[in-house]
Amino acid sequence: MSLSRFFTYGVWLGALLMSLVTYAGEPEQQLRAAAINGDAPRVAALLNAGAQLESRDDNGRTALMLATRHNRVDAAQVLIAAGADVNAKDDIHDSPYLYAGASGYNDILELTLDHGADLASINRYGGTALIPAAERGHVETVTMLITAGVDVNHINRLHWTALMEAIVLGQGGPAHTRIVALLLKAGADPNIADADGMTPLQHARQRGYTEMVQLLQQAGGR
Known part of the structure; x- marks a missing residue:
């Protein structure tokens, strides 16, 4: 195998392994990881497979809260369209609506305002x-x-x-x-x-x- 082909294979393998690590665990863990990464198709697939929309991590953050913290608009849009609670607060009393407003994440803020922001x-x-x-x-x-x-x-x-x-x-x-x-x-x-x-x-x-x-x-x- 040539050096260039070996390097290309190594990059591909690394990306595959990273994908497996990123989306390891229970469906809800995978959902939150996909939200953090902004992987909207993966978010949709996990929800269609039955992942719990409002499941929370150890800090009380839902998938939508995590998507909001990382300003992942596409993932947030999928989650909100599926019925995610835009007012669900985490352990430090942030909600997707409050965090988007405080951070100036206007695309997500608009989504929350259109879907019941308190x-x-x-x-x-x-x-x-x-x-x-x-x-x-x-x-x-x-x-x-x-x-x-x-x-x-x-x-x-x-x-x-x-x-x-x-x-x-x-x-x-x-x-x-x-x-x-x-x-x-x-x-x-x-x-x-x-x-x-x-x-x-x-x-x-x-x-x-x-x-x-x-x-x-x-x-x-x-």
Whole structure:
């Protein structure tokens, strides 16, 4: 066997062995592995063969939760079409809907919104999907969640709203400034203070975020 043919055979054998390792175990384990890998045809085949859709790993994560964590849109689509619960929370209170929103995984977020996402559900910090989306500067995600009807004035356990997080945890750049504008336009209260009594406007002034200050003042911030 020539060296090149031997190398090609080795690559093929390695891929075969990896496939066998990846999809070893019970059908539900294989389903979760296929979801992680984004192997939508394998996901569909396992479901058709009877794998339990809502089975969980040691961290309480369903196949859909795992597909979401890895932003595997095709696999998520197959799972959701089969009836996967978009609100099923894992051991740290993440759900596919909440995680997609927080991470800016908009394709999966849209799927969850179209299939029963609980807009009032909260994460381990007591926040809706909108709050971490605002904090992380996901402008399109924030727009989607506002349009869907998420409460823009929800207060988490730190006593922060989405507006507060966009200011305090953002960098004052274009994305976070745009998010502040979107939230205010959607009815965010500019005078909901944090646990220490500081308002969004006071935080923006303290940080020198001039554009945010102007937006807050125009919205009646004090």
